[in-house]
Amino acid sequence: MNVSLIATIEKNALEAMGLIKDLETLARFETQFLGRKSELSSLLKELKNLSPEEKRTIGPKLQALREKLQTLHSEKQAEIENNTRDWEVERLDVTAPGIPRHIGHLHPITALEHEVLGIFEHLGFTVAEGPEAETEWYNFDALNFPKDHPARDMQDTFWIVGGGTKIKKGKVLERERLLMRTHTSPNQVRFMEKNKPPFRVIVPGRVFRNEATDASHEHTFHQFECLMLDETGKVSVATFKHVAETFFETFFGKKVTVRLRPSYFPFTEPSFEFDISCVLCDSAGCSTCKQTGWLEIGGAGMVHQNVLTAAGYPKGKYQGFAWGFGLTRLAMMKYKITDIRQFMGGDLRFIRQF
Numbered sequence: 001m002n003v004s005l006i007a008t009i010e011k012n013a014l015e016a017m018g019l020i021k022d023l024e025t026l027a028r029f030e031t032q033f034l035g036r037k038s039e040l041s042s043l044l045k046e047l048k049n050l051s052p053e054e055k056r057t058i059g060p061k062l063q064a065l066r067e068k069l070q071t072l073h074s075e076k077q078a079e080i081e082n083n084t085r086d087w088e089v090e091r092l093d094v095t096a097p098g099i100p101r102h103i104g105h106l107h108p109i110t111a112l113e114h115e116v117l118g119i120f121e122h123l124g125f126t127v128a129e130g131p132e133a134e135t136e137w138y139n140f141d142a143l144n145f146p147k148d149h150p151a152r153d154m155q156d157t158f159w160i161v162g163g164g165t166k167i168k169k170g171k172v173l174e175r176e177r178l179l180m181r182t183h184t185s186p187n188q189v190r191f192m193e194k195n196k197p198p199f200r201v202i203v204p205g206r207v208f209r210n211e212a213t214d215a216s217h218e219h220t221f222h223q224f225e226c227l228m229l230d231e232t233g234k235v236s237v238a239t240f241k242h243v244a245e246t247f248f249e250t251f252f253g254k255k256v257t258v259r260l261r262p263s264y265f266p267f268t269e270p271s272f273e274f275d276i277s278c279v280l281c282d283s284a285g286c287s288t289c290k291q292t293g294w295l296e297i298g299g300a301g302m303v304h305q306n307v308l309t310a311a312g313y314p315k316g317k318y319q320g321f322a323w324g325f326g327l328t329r330l331a332m333m334k335y336k337i338t339d340i341r342q343f344m345g346g347d348l349r350f351i352r353q354f
């Protein structure tokens with residue numbers, strides 16, 4: 001076999017390759033130089049008729065040329081494809097706005113709760129929690145509710161049928177009637193039992209009432225319980241007024257006046273309900289404050305001695321204020337929401353507005 005033939009094939013192939021500009025010519029090149037009927041293929045087929053010595057010298061040369069041409073072919077193919085890409089179509093505009101992805105966010109009440117807790121923490125309050133399924137003792141008895149108080153009625157309280165059974169080693173130890181807590185106040189006693197004054201604590205939480213629901217009544221809503229206790233003579237109604245005003249001024253970012261009105265709660269003596277000057281109209285009178293210039297906020301008072309005794313404290317040693325208020329009400333004021341049922345209604349169109 002003529003070795004110079006191999007060199008000629010290579011020379012021709014390289015020349016042809018140099019002229020190729022598109023895929024069609026490249027396909028012709030492939031048929032001509034690498035195809036089954038190409039000179040190179042015929043030479044490779046003839047190899048078997050050669051003497052062992054010729055096979056050894058010529059064989060590798062033919063193989064090498066074939067590989068070289070194959071490599072050149074794929075390189076050229078990549079080059080042509082690259083050159084003919086439509087970059088306008090494929091262009092990636094990294095400055096274009098992305099596809100917005102809907103990620104969840106906190107429920108407005110939860111967000112508000114965090115905000116409120118933050119303010120109280122700055123005022124030196126500890127945050128505590130308590131159970132939603134509560135015993136009758138903590139929810140009513142320890143808070144000085146008389147046995148026949150109407151708040152205990154089926155109409156006001158969700159009682160858990162058969163709840164509160166404590167079982168240890170297969171034996172029923174005690175049965176206690178459980179209920180869904182109707183306020184966060186049971187945590188006053190729960191916290192007192194585990195801590196010694198002086199302390200300031202705030203307990204947020206969900207509370208439940210067996211209500212006929214309407215725009216301003218809901219069976220499930222959120223409250224806060226605030227308790228500040230110290231030795232007798234150190235915490236007064238003036239302390240409460242100051243804490244309340246500081247809280248609301250920080251929360252609403254403006255000057256707020258707190259007004260107390262005499263009231264009654266079994267667990268405080270004296271008791272009062274309190275209002276704040278209307279932050280929406282600056283007390284000029286608007287629909288939210290019903291033209292009075294005041295917004296009703298919640299109940300408060302000096303903790304009743306019977307409550308302190310129920311918590312196991314010695315009589316007369318400690319004194320302090322307790323304060324309960326509806327976080328849901330605060331949210332309604334802040335966002336001007338007129339129907340309380342929106343919050344727990346589960347309608348995402350409402351929730352997504354926050």
Ligand code: DAH
Pocket residue numbers: 182183184185225226265268298299300301302322323324325
């Ligand atoms: N627990 C009361 C309620 O839900 C609110 C309340 C009133 C809490 C007076 C207090 C308080 O701590 O001192 O209606």
